[in-house]
Amino acid sequence: MILYDTFDILARAGIDCPSKNGSIRLTCPICGTKTAFSITRGGPKHGWFKCFHCDDFKGGAYDFFNIYFDKGYNTKYEDEQEKINLEILDFLDISKDPVERKACYRKPPELPKESTIAAVSKRDEIYRKLFSLCGLSKRHEKALKERGFTEDNFKQYRSVPPNTKLIMNQLLSGGYDLHGIPGFFKKHGNWQMSYMPSGIFIPVYNEQQQIKALNVRLDQDSANKYLFFSSANMKEGCESGTAADGSCHIPGKLGNDLLIIEGLLKADIAHHYLPETNIAGILGSNSINSLLELIEEKKITNVYIALDMDQISNRYVNKNMQKLKTELNEKKVYHTDLVWDARYKGIDDYLTRTN
Numbered sequence: 001m002i003l004y005d006t007f008d009i010l011a012r013a014g015i016d017c018p019s020k021n022g023s024i025r026l027t028c029p030i031c032g033t034k035t036a037f038s039i040t041r042g043g044p045k046h047g048w049f050k051c052f053h054c055d056d057f058k059g060g061a062y063d064f065f066n067i068y069f070d071k072g073y074n075t076k077y078e079d080e081q082e083k084i085n086l087e088i089l090d091f092l093d094i095s096k097d098p099v100e101r102k103a104c105y106r107k108p109p110e111l112p113k114e115s116t117i118a119a120v121s122k123r124d125e126i127y128r129k130l131f132s133l134c135g136l137s138k139r140h141e142k143a144l145k146e147r148g149f150t151e152d153n154f155k156q157y158r159s160v161p162p163n164t165k166l167i168m169n170q171l172l173s174g175g176y177d178l179h180g181i182p183g184f185f186k187k188h189g190n191w192q193m194s195y196m197p198s199g200i201f202i203p204v205y206n207e208q209q210q211i212k213a214l215n216v217r218l219d220q221d222s223a224n225k226y227l228f229f230s231s232a233n234m235k236e237g238c239e240s241g242t243a244a245d246g247s248c249h250i251p252g253k254l255g256n257d258l259l260i261i262e263g264l265l266k267a268d269i270a271h272h273y274l275p276e277t278n279i280a281g282i283l284g285s286n287s288i289n290s291l292l293e294l295i296e297e298k299k300i301t302n303v304y305i306a307l308d309m310d311q312i313s314n315r316y317v318n319k320n321m322q323k324l325k326t327e328l329n330e331k332k333v334y335h336t337d338l339v340w341d342a343r344y345k346g347i348d349d350y351l352t353r354t355n
Contacts, residue, residue: 004092005047006039006061012092013068029068030057061088117238118180124210126181127203129174133167134158139219140200147265148352153272158201160216164193182213183229185237194231201229202264204242204283207250207298213241215264215283226264226283242283247290249281257302258295259338261347269348270306273355288324295333303328303335306347 010017018024021042028037028051039049050058057067062075062084071087073080117123137159144154161167171178172191178184183194196216204213214229231237249264251271255278261267267281278300282291295303305321328335344350 003094004061004088006049006064007041007047008092009061009065009068009088010039028053028057030054065091113235114232115180115236115238117182117241120206120210120212120241122177123181123212123241126171126176126178126184127211127214129171129176130167131158131201131203133170134161134201136200143200148269148348149272153268156203156268160196160199160201162198164195168193179236180238182238182240183231185231185234187235194229194234194237196227196229199227202268204249204264205251207254209250217265247283247287248294249283251279251281252277254278254280254298254300256300257304258298258300259304259306260291261306262308263346263348266346266348270351273351288327291324292327292331295328296331301333303333304338305335306338308346309340309342309344 007017013029015026015029017026017039022040024039024041025035026037026039027034030051031054033051033053036053037049037051040046047060048058049060049064059075062073062081065071065088066073066075066084071084073084075081075084118126136154136157140157140159141151141154144157145151168191178191185192185194197218197220199216199218199220202215202217203211204215206212216227216229218225218227228240228242230240232239249267251268252275257278259270259274259277259279261270261279261281262283264281264283267279270277271279280291280294282288294300305324307321325335338347340347340350344353
């Protein structure tokens with residue numbers, strides 16, 4: 001029985017939403033970033049939303065109501081869902097025993113059967129072969145130099161190829177098995193490579209320096225500047241490797257001390273200027289759980305947090321960082337925030353401008 005969806009809550013909260021179907025972009029009601037809030041009307045993902053700036057502000061009707069009104073429920077648990085459902089019914093002034101209303105979207109089709117993600121050693125092998133078949137454009141070389149990289153450093157990156165046919169021929173003729181490799185799927189019985197907009201392929205490393213996933217920094221200006229190379233919801237495809245191995249990027253070694261930086265390129269730049277420093281790059285403030293597992297597993301005793309200076313006043317980011325700090329306190333792990341000259345937004349800016 002369908003009682004309400006996220007659009008009902010948006011309307012009741014006074015948030016205007018176009019009546020068109022498909023993916024709709026709005027100003028995020030939490031962080032205020034224009035066009036960062038995406039919500040889908042129609043199809044199997046009707047009512048699902050995500051803010052590409054807030055990172056973990058995403059989900060369905062329960063999640064929106066919970067976070068927008070700061071209710072503090074854990075929507076993963078059934079008893080919590082029952083509580084928030086009652087609050088939403090009261091908010092929308094809906095009877096608890098309503099007449100069933102017709103669904104406003106068609107029955108979701110069955111999703112294609114995905115493959116189980118391959119071991120990281122196999123992903124590393126395929127991605128390194130893929131990189132050997134791709135180049136780095138002059139435009140992207142220039143962009144990386146402007147970020148502070150030298151020619152030796154940016155050799156680890158590649159430009160997303162505009163045409164994948166030759167690459168696929170090379171991979172298949174080389175006998176490479178693409179089952180379980182995020183970014184590859186089958187169409188009409190033939191292996192295909194997922195389409196990605198123009199951008200830079202960034203390897204996501206684990207502590208053994210194996211490539212467990214690929215991230216893409218898009219050339220185009222958009223609310224979501226970074227995308228993962230994935231073939232989720234495609235026949236014999238699978239999600240990005242970070243879904244299986246956590247979302248921390250380790251550009252070098254690990255030790256008792258750990259410097260936490262938000263952003264892959266920022267972590268790589270910091271590793272370039274601070275090669276002896278143990279660094280973990282996180283892919284958004286919602287990577288906290290993976291980070292905590294890493295800290296506990298490696299028995300890390302000292303944590304240094306280096307977020308961008310403009311995020312000090314960002315309520316939503318601070319909320320996630322506070323969760324990290326609370327957990328570190330409980331684990332008795334020393335932690336502190338790094339602060340630098342406010343003229344430099346991120347630690348990468350500070351390091352490239354002062355070295």
